[in-house]
Amino acid sequence: MSNEDARVARTRADVSRTVRRLLAEEGWDAVTHAHVARVAGYSKTTLYTHWPSRADLLRIAVESLGDMPHAESTGDxxxxxxxxxxxxxxxxxxxxxxxxxxxxxxxxxxxxxxxxxxxxxxxxxxxxxxxxxxxxxxxxxxxxxxxxxxxxxxxxxxxxxxxxxxxxxxxxxxxxxxxxxxx
Structure with a gap:
């Protein structure tokens, strides 16, 4: 992975984790580009460049959850x-x-x-x-x-x-x- 790829991956992880935390602690109204940028430690420009809408921020937060955890089937x-x-x-x-x-x-x-x-x-x-x-x-x-x-x-x-x-x-x-x- 190149340095740029690593930076993008780190930014994505930081922003998605921040969005999830803000949703959990402060609710949807807290998920603004300005607030997410401030809490995650990035510029608003960075966020708007990669995630132009609030829906995009929510989408990466959900995508970062990955597949939902499921139990292994036993047949019972x-x-x-x-x-x-x-x-x-x-x-x-x-x-x-x-x-x-x-x-x-x-x-x-x-x-x-x-x-x-x-x-x-x-x-x-x-x-x-x-x-x-x-x-x-x-x-x-x-x-x-x-x-x-x-x-x-x-x-x-x-x-x-x-x-x-x-x-x-x-x-x-x-x-x-x-x-x-x-x-």
Whole structure:
């Protein structure tokens, strides 16, 4: 890697980390070129050159998350669902994913470019549970089941500022599987 490539990679990492931190600590309104530049230690010109819009800043922050963490499938549907929902809880906790999702939801409602980023992140996050449930449910029920499974983590995180414990996740999976006739 050339020195220029290393500088660009370092700048990208610093800026994306700063955007995620600002989203988590201060919310979307803090994600301005001026504020990100000041906190990350770069010039506004650098940020505008590489990321001309606020949507671009949000996009690199989401892209820097990489693929969402997913649990390894074991073939036991209950255990796999519990593990996957637990992995989502971990992503919320470690990546401040709830704050990122709130910003994406807020801005994605009016800015198409951000809406597309949100759709891609959600699709990646839901992919594994959709696959697990594809064996036992049709698409209509699968949509409801996926929303229920993400909701057991996202709702308390957003509404109450806390994450569900292992017992709540296991019980939610049991309720879901009972409703699907899989318990």
């Amino acid at each position: 549907l209950r255990a796999d669902l519990v593990a996957e929902v637990t992995a989502f809880r971990t992503a919320i906790e470690e990546l401040a994913l709830d704050k990122v999702l709130m910003a994406l939801a807020q801005q994605g409602a009016t800015v198409d470019e951000i809406g597309e980023v949100r759709k891609a992140l959600v699709a990646d996050g839901e992919r594994h549970i959709r696959h697990l449930l594809s064996v036992t449910t049709d698409e209509r029920r699968r949509d409801a089941a996926v929303q229920m499974m993400s909701g057991v983590v996202l709702c308390p995180a957003v509404m109450y500022g806390e994450l569900p414990d292992d017992r709540v996740i296991a019980e939610a999976v049991d309720i879901l599987l009972g409703g699907l006739g899989e318990a």
